[in-house]
Amino acid sequence: MTLDAKIPGGPLTEKWDRHQFELKLVNPANKKKFDIIVVGTGLAGASAAATMAELGYNVKNFCIQDTPRRAHSIAAQGGINAAKNYANDGDSVWRLFYDTIKGGDFRSREANVYRLAQLSTQIIDHCVAQGIPFARDYGGLLDNRSFGGAQVSRTFYAKGQTGQQLLLGAYSALMRQVAKGKVEMFPRREMLDLVIVDGKARGILVRNLITGKLETYAAHAVVLATGGYGNAYFLSTNAMSCNVTAAYRAYKKGAYFANPCFTQIHPTCIPVHGTYQSKLTLMSESLRNDGRVWVSRQPGDKRPPNQIPESERDYYLERKYPSFGNLVPRDVASRNAKEQCDQGKGVGETGLAVYLDFADAIKRDGKDVIEARYGNLFQMYEKITGENPYETPMQIYPAVHYTMGGLWVDYNLMSTIDGLFVLGEANFSDHGANRLGASALMQGLADGYFIIPYTIGGYLAGTELPEVKTDHDAFAKSKTDVTAQAEKLLSINGHRTVDEIHRELGMILWDYCGMSRDMESLEKALKMIRELRARFWKEVNVPGSSEDLNQSLEKAGRVADFLEFGELMVLDALNREESCGCHFNLACQTEDHEALRDDENYCHVNAWEFKGKEQAPALHTEPLMFENVELSQRSYK
Numbered sequence: 289m290t291l292d293a294k295i296p297g298g299p300l301t302e303k304w305d306r307h308q309f310e311l312k313l314v315n316p317a318n319k320k321k322f323d324i325i326v327v328g329t330g331l332a333g334a335s336a337a338a339t340m341a342e343l344g345y346n347v348k349n350f351c352i353q354d355t356p357r358r359a360h361s362i363a364a365q366g367g368i369n370a371a372k373n374y375a376n377d378g379d380s381v382w383r384l385f386y387d388t389i390k391g392g393d394f395r396s397r398e399a400n401v402y403r404l405a406q407l408s409t410q411i412i413d414h415c416v417a418q419g420i421p422f423a424r425d426y427g428g429l430l431d432n433r434s435f436g437g438a439q440v441s442r443t444f445y446a447k448g449q450t451g452q453q454l455l456l457g458a459y460s461a462l463m464r465q466v467a468k469g470k471v472e473m474f475p476r477r478e479m480l481d482l483v484i485v486d487g488k489a490r491g492i493l494v495r496n497l498i499t500g501k502l503e504t505y506a507a508h509a510v511v512l513a514t515g516g517y518g519n520a521y522f523l524s525t526n527a528m529s530c531n532v533t534a535a536y537r538a539y540k541k542g543a544y545f546a547n548p549c550f551t552q553i554h555p556t557c558i559p560v561h562g563t564y565q566s567k568l569t570l571m572s573e574s575l576r577n578d579g580r581v582w583v584s585r586q587p588g589d590k591r592p593p594n595q596i597p598e599s600e601r602d603y604y605l606e607r608k609y610p611s612f613g614n615l616v617p618r619d620v621a622s623r624n625a626k627e628q629c630d631q632g633k634g635v636g637e638t639g640l641a642v643y644l645d646f647a648d649a650i651k652r653d654g655k656d657v658i659e660a661r662y663g664n665l666f667q668m669y670e671k672i673t674g675e676n677p678y679e680t681p682m683q684i685y686p687a688v689h690y691t692m693g694g695l696w697v698d699y700n701l702m703s704t705i706d707g708l709f710v711l712g713e714a715n716f717s718d719h720g721a722n723r724l725g726a727s728a729l730m731q732g733l734a735d736g737y738f739i740i741p742y743t744i745g746g747y748l749a750g751t752e753l754p755e756v757k758t759d760h761d762a763f764a765k766s767k768t769d770v771t772a773q774a775e776k777l778l779s780i781n782g783h784r785t786v787d788e789i790h791r792e793l794g795m796i797l798w799d800y801c802g803m804s805r806d807m808e809s810l811e812k813a814l815k816m817i818r819e820l821r822a823r824f825w826k827e828v829n830v831p832g833s834s835e836d837l838n839q840s841l842e843k844a845g846r847v848a849d850f851l852e853f854g855e856l857m858v859l860d861a862l863n864r865e866e867s868c869g870c871h872f873n874l875a876c877q878t879e880d881h882e883a884l885r886d887d888e889n890y891c892h893v894n895a896w897e898f899k900g901k902e903q904a905p906a907l908h909t910e911p912l913m914f915e916n917v918e919l920s921q922r923s924y925k
């Protein structure tokens with residue numbers, strides 16, 4: 289299959305307007321004839337479900353949590369970008385577009401990114417109208433702060449709880465539709481299969497996580513907004529229930545998986561502090577607005593920070609990148625922290641940390657100002673580490689945070705399966721090889737509030753969709769396959785827990801396909817993952833039954849998918865013999881240890897096609913055309 293991104297013609301600035309005009313419309317009276325399944329209730333899923341229901345479609349909305357309000361989006365701390373130029377510091381739609389393309393190391397589509405920058409301004413208006421309590425400046429206008437990779441202040445925020453506030457807005461819109469009967473809500477359901485009829489996505493199979501029963505649902509189109517797969521690494525900043533299952537099972541049914549190796553490592557997380565830890569905590573990137581990152585100039589210096597005089601400190605980001613300083617993008621900041629630690633300059637007990645210091649900011653602005661900006665983040669840090677960041681610098685280290693890879697989608701957000709749309713972190717679009725801060729929320733909401741409501745209409749209006757019910761054979765087949773897998777997992781009765789094996793997989797991925805990779809380590813990882821997968825199917829112990837609440841079974845299914853998907857991540861990394869964004873191949877770097885792209889051979893999206901169990905997937909590529917920005921070596925100096 290040739291990948292057709294369906295990018296509209298005409299000048300970049302007019303593509304989206306033109307496309308909206310050219311898309312077929314569903315007559316308002318006919319919208320109620322269409323049923324749409326939305327899987328996921330994070331910012332992408334909730335905004336999509338609410339908006340499509342408001343338009344008149346009948347929506348069924350599913351999530352794993354006991355309420356849509358607990359989707360992982362709630363964890364987002366720092367903020368959401370928009371090119372409003374309220375700060376009058378030179379921002380524009382074009383600058384946001386340019387920063388995002390450059391920040392993603394020129395591995396995203398121009399047309400998508402321009403549309404995202406355009407829609408960013410509408411998102412803020414929409415959310416303000418919903419009542420989101422964004423921070424305000426002294427004159428009552430919305431306040432802004434800066435995030436990595438940008439020299440302008442364009443990030444709108446609600447203290448350190450932006451995701452929570454935005455999700456409450458989307459949730460309110462969703463609940464309005466639930467009350468009106470246009471959205472039917474299905475919490476505590478896990479999608480375990482996509483059902484395809486005559487080549488089109490026509491339904492899903494879910495497990496009711498309370499009763500254990502399998503349930504099937506049919507629709508005219510399916511929308512996946514199931515988030516990212518950072519938890520393949522076991523330790524990450526993601527919520528514990530984030531997984532790859534829905535996307536991976538759709539991949540097995542024919543949806544191509546794009547750029548699976550593009551994992552974002554975030555530089556400001558609380559360092560790992562124990563073997564049995566299950567999660568890492570992010571300290572928002574917004575902290576690097578005021579906090580200064582440093583280590584001692586002397587390797588092996590174990591003095592407490594307050595005993596290291598100013599002259600012996602190395603503010604290495606400010607020294608190396610004078611234009612951006614501590615606000616360099618995440619991949620650059622993460623790599624530099626690792627480099628300092630590799631040189632023996634890491635701080636703390638393990639030596640795998642650097643300082644993020646607020647002493648100067650407190651001296652300059654006063655403790656009250658810093659508390660007003662970041663108070664809840666400081667409190668969270670103190671609760672976890674027992675140290676007061678107003679008095680002692682925070683210790684931070686990079687951790688897995690976000691996944692730029694995801695199911696391949698065209699400009700309409702449709703996957704390679706007709707009628708299967710993918711939104712938010714679950715798709716691959718817009719961020720290239722590295723996501724700039726505060727742009728995931730922007731993308732999820734652009735997809736949900738402003739793109740899918742139009743593009744799904746174009747699909748429904750222009751496609752023949754005969755009635756399909758859940759008594760169709762395709763649903764029965766799906767049930768048989770999913771039941772067989774659950775029974776197999778329950779019958780192994782081995783001696784290892786699901787978590788133990790997941791942790792082992794995570795360590796392989798982190799060590800060999802993490803912050804930096806090389807061909808040799810990737811080959812090694814491939815072998816180790818295959819061996820671990822074979823052991824999983826012999827040694828895992830999944831107690832209980834499938835006809836009941838069984839969290840071990842839930843986890844086992846997700847880890848089984850991670851064990852296959854981890855191999856795809858490594859294969860993808862092996863295939864890309866260049867460094868770009870967060871994908872850092874040690875063999876491809878400049879003299880200054882910056883990522884060295886190979887545009888001649890890799891200026892494309894990798895999209896993988898499933899070819900069968902234990903068989904090599906097929907690689908397809910979508911060339912990336914840059915007509916409006918010039919491909920150049922990224923520099924933040």
Ligand SMILES: Cc1cc2nc3c(=O)[nH]c(=O)nc-3n(C[C@H](O)[C@H](O)[C@H](O)COP(=O)(O)OP(=O)(O)OC[C@H]3O[C@@H](n4cnc5c(N)ncnc54)[C@H](O)[C@@H]3O)c2cc1C
Binds near residue numbers: 329363527
């Ligand atoms: C700690 C943290 C802080 C962050 N801070 C920021 C920030 O400041 N700014 C920013 O722009 N981005 C931030 N991000 C990134 C951003 O929060 C996420 O990328 C974004 O919220 C993802 O939204 P989503 O709607 O795509 O997915 P999610 O919010 O992850 O929602 C996924 C939904 O899918 C459901 N689901 C998943 N699998 C299944 C299945 N098999 N069956 C049924 N349902 C399923 C879940 O139940 C959930 O409802 C942060 C991320 C983290 C981890």
